[in-house]
Amino acid sequence: MERRQFVQMGSGTTVLGLMLAAGLIPQTAAAQTAYNKAAFEGKTLNDVVKALGGATPTLSADVLLSVPEIAENGNVVRIGASSTNPAVTQIALLIEKNPAALAAVFDVPAGTDANFSTNVKMGQSSNVYAVAKMGDKYVYAVKEVKVTLGGCGG
Amino acid sequence: MAEPMRIRAQAQGDKITVRVLMSHEMETGQRRGADGKAVPAHFIQSVSATYAGKTVMNAQWGPSISKNPFVQFSFKGGKAGDKVEVNWIDNKGDKRTDEAVIT
Numbered sequence: 741m742e743r744r745q746f747v748q749m750g751s752g753t754t755v756l757g758l759m760l761a762a763g764l765i766p767q768t769a770a771a772q773t774a775y776n777k778a779a780f781e782g783k784t785l786n787d788v789v790k791a792l793g794g795a796t797p798t799l800s801a802d803v804l805l806s807v808p809e810i811a812e813n814g815n816v817v818r819i820g821a822s823s824t825n826p827a828v829t830q831i832a833l834l835i836e837k838n839p840a841a842l843a844a845v846f847d848v849p850a851g852t853d854a855n856f857s858t859n860v861k862m863g864q865s866s867n868v869y870a871v872a873k874m875g876d877k878y879v880y881a882v883k884e885v886k887v888t889l890g891g892c893g894g
Numbered sequence: 895m896a897e898p899m900r901i902r903a904q905a906q907g908d909k910i911t912v913r914v915l916m917s918h919e920m921e922t923g924q925r926r927g928a929d930g931k932a933v934p935a936h937f938i939q940s941v942s943a944t945y946a947g948k949t950v951m952n953a954q955w956g957p958s959i960s961k962n963p964f965v966q967f968s969f970k971g972g973k974a975g976d977k978v979e980v981n982w983i984d985n986k987g988d989k990r991t992d993e994a995v996i997t
Contacts, residue, residue: 773954839922840922840957842956842958844956846951846953847951847953851948851969851970852967852968857965859960860959861920
């Protein structure tokens with residue numbers, strides 16, 4: 741194209757564009773991605789996985805879920821989820837009967853094990869799901885946890 | 895929020911296991927206070943950890959995570975004597991960063 745046209749294009753760069761390039765806008769500076777509000781509002785396993793960007797998940801022995809059979813205190817239930825499959829890039833934990841079913845989503849950066857443990861609140865006895873993003877697919881494991889004292893303040 | 899995170903990072907060869915205990919209410923927004931009104935939601939939404947400038951853990955949390963959250967994760971390629979940094983940001987924009995030396 742004509743040099744004059746090219747120069748005019750260059751001077752049309754917006755301030756926003758320049759700021760993005762300079763890393764002055766928080767999104768580019770932080771390693772954190774935008775909070776996936778839709779996923780955290782999902783009520784069912786399928787809703788959550790859809791909000792995470794996947795299709796209906798399938799049961800898989802590649803995902804290991806470690807939960808107590810009976811939780812004495814619903815306020816603090818230790819859950820562990822892991823997978824040795826190298827294609828896993830994300831692991832999510834869901835408490836089916838909680839008002840907010842999705843408890844956590846862990847990314848698996850290269851070099852990090854797909855193995856996470858945390859404590860969750862369970863309002864009542866419920867199925868707990870560990871969902872893993874394996875390549876393009878979403879797969880899951882599920883176990884039931886019985887809760888003797890509910891943990892959401894209700 | 896005021897209290898520092900308790901971070902324990904241990905090396906087994908080049909595999910580093912990190913356990914973190916954070917201080918945070920993790921209020922769901924469902925609970926009713928003494929006045930009968932729902933206590934507003936106040937919970938950590940975003941957690942991450944870095945080692946040698948690289949992100950080794952990155953998670954998004956919801957209000958189902960317990961009060962004073964615990965998390966454990968592990969990564970390869972670390973060594974004793976180096977530092978791991980853990981950060982969190984909550985739904986009100988409050989944040990905290992703490993670090994620990996790998997033992």
